[in-house]
Amino acid sequence: MSTLPPGIHEFLDAAGWAGAEIAPLTGDASFRRYFRIRKADGRAMLMNAPADEKPQEFLDVARWLLDHDIRAPRIFAEDLQNGWILIEDFGDARMRDWLDENPHAEEAAYAAAIDTLVDLHTKPAGPFPPYDMATYLREAKLFTEWYCPALGLDVDGHGFANAWREVLAPLAGNPHPDVAVLRDYHAENIMLLRPQDGPGAQGVIDFQDALVGHPAYDLVSLLQDARRDVSPELEAKMLARYRECAQCSDGFDADYARLGAQRNTKIVGIFARLNQRDGKPRYLGMIPRVWEALERDLAHPELAPVAQWFDANIPTELRARHGAVDA
Structure with missing residues (x-):
C-alpha cells in the first residue's frame, strides 16, 4: 500500500x-x-x-x-x-489508451488534436521564455551526454554542436509567427473529456515547460510520438490538415524536419538518462520508435550537416537496430 x-x-x-x-x-x-x-x-x-x-x-x-x-x-x-x-480531474481517457481500444477513431482524434494546435497558434505567444538556440543545443546535447556514453561511443561533440547550429540557424529568420509551445503535446498528455464537454472534446495536461517558439514543434511532438506508433500516412495527412488550416508559408516542412530531428535526438538522450540516472529502464523500449522517426527527419536535405555527423559517429549496426539499448 x-x-x-x-x-x-x-x-x-x-x-x-x-x-x-x-x-x-x-x-x-x-x-x-x-x-x-x-x-x-x-x-x-x-x-x-x-x-x-x-x-x-x-x-x-x-x-x-x-x-x-x-x-x-x-x-x-x-x-x-x-x-x-x-x-480538475479530466478522467481516465488518455488519447493513447482510448485509441488502443478504439483504433477506428484514430483519424478523428488526431484531427481534433490538430485543430487544438491551430486554435492555440491563433493566440498571442504568451509570457513564456523563448525557445532559443541555446535551448535547442542544450537539449540536443543530451544525446552525446547520456546516450553515447551508455553505448561506449567516443563521438565528436564539437562537430555535433556545430552541425546543429548550422541546421537550426534558419529558424531564427523563419516567417512563421512565434506561438506558445507546450513541448509535450502527445497522445499521453491529451485527455478525451466527458460527453458534457462536447463531442470529441479534448483537454491538455503536462504543459509546465511551455516556451515561445515555432509552431511546428508541437506538431512533431504529436505526430512523431515516442509513446505511440503514428503511421507515416497519418502523419502526412495531419500535417496537410495543419498546413491548410494555418495557411503555412514555404519552408514549413523543412522546419518540421529540423525540429523533428532535434526533438527526437533529445528524447533518445532523455530516455538513456531516465535509465541510468533515475532507474527507469522502461523508456529504453521506446527508443527504436523515436529512432525511426529521427532517421526519416535526417533524410530531409536541410538536415545534411547533422545527417553527416550521424554517418560519421554512429555505427551502422547500431542504426540498423534503431538505436536499441539494453537495460
Whole structure:
C-alpha cells in the first residue's frame, strides 16, 4: 500500500475536501506524484510537485491556457510552499489508451488534436521564455551526454554542436509567427473529456515547460510520438490538415524536419538518462520508435550537416537496430 505524503490531509481539509477518498495514481517520467480525490459531490486530481518540477510554472501556463480558451484543468486550490495543487480531474481517457481500444477513431482524434494546435497558434505567444538556440543545443546535447556514453561511443561533440547550429540557424529568420509551445503535446498528455464537454472534446495536461517558439514543434511532438506508433500516412495527412488550416508559408516542412530531428535526438538522450540516472529502464523500449522517426527527419536535405555527423559517429549496426539499448 502506497504511503501518503505528510501534509496531504491538512491541505485537503483547508481546500474544502475533508474526508475525501484519496487514491494514489501511477507516476510518469517526472518526480511528481498524483492522487485522485473523490467525495460525494465531486472529484479532483491532486498533484504533489517538488520545486524543481515547476509547480508555479504549471499554474501560470494553466491559467494562461484557460484565459485563452484552451482546455487545461481548472485550478481549485494550491499550496506551492509544500508543492500541492488541486486541479480538475479530466478522467481516465488518455488519447493513447482510448485509441488502443478504439483504433477506428484514430483519424478523428488526431484531427481534433490538430485543430487544438491551430486554435492555440491563433493566440498571442504568451509570457513564456523563448525557445532559443541555446535551448535547442542544450537539449540536443543530451544525446552525446547520456546516450553515447551508455553505448561506449567516443563521438565528436564539437562537430555535433556545430552541425546543429548550422541546421537550426534558419529558424531564427523563419516567417512563421512565434506561438506558445507546450513541448509535450502527445497522445499521453491529451485527455478525451466527458460527453458534457462536447463531442470529441479534448483537454491538455503536462504543459509546465511551455516556451515561445515555432509552431511546428508541437506538431512533431504529436505526430512523431515516442509513446505511440503514428503511421507515416497519418502523419502526412495531419500535417496537410495543419498546413491548410494555418495557411503555412514555404519552408514549413523543412522546419518540421529540423525540429523533428532535434526533438527526437533529445528524447533518445532523455530516455538513456531516465535509465541510468533515475532507474527507469522502461523508456529504453521506446527508443527504436523515436529512432525511426529521427532517421526519416535526417533524410530531409536541410538536415545534411547533422545527417553527416550521424554517418560519421554512429555505427551502422547500431542504426540498423534503431538505436536499441539494453537495460
